[in-house]
Amino acid sequence: MKWYCKLIGHTYVYHSDMPKIAWNAGKDMAELHMTTAEGEPQRFLECVRCGQRVDNPTPEQVKLTGCNAR
Numbered sequence: 001m002k003w004y005c006k007l008i009g010h011t012y013v014y015h016s017d018m019p020k021i022a023w024n025a026g027k028d029m030a031e032l033h034m035t036t037a038e039g040e041p042q043r044f045l046e047c048v049r050c051g052q053r054v055d056n057p058t059p060e061q062v063k064l065t066g067c068n069a070r
Helices: 003-007 059-065
Strands: 011-019 021-025 032-036 043-049 052-055
Touching: 011 059, 043 059
Parallel strands: none
Antiparallel strands: 011 043, 021 032, 043 052
């Protein structure tokens, strides 16, 4: 934690990390097939200054960041 975060507090920003999509050619090399990474999208808050991360934030915490995420 940086001194600014200790003195004033964290400045959180809302982030979401969606599973990645990969396009691979089929066996005949004529068609592309979509494969996705398993799992749900991750939603978290991250401090801009020190990088502290809050996983699964409550709606009140998200509202305090000032973003319109739902």
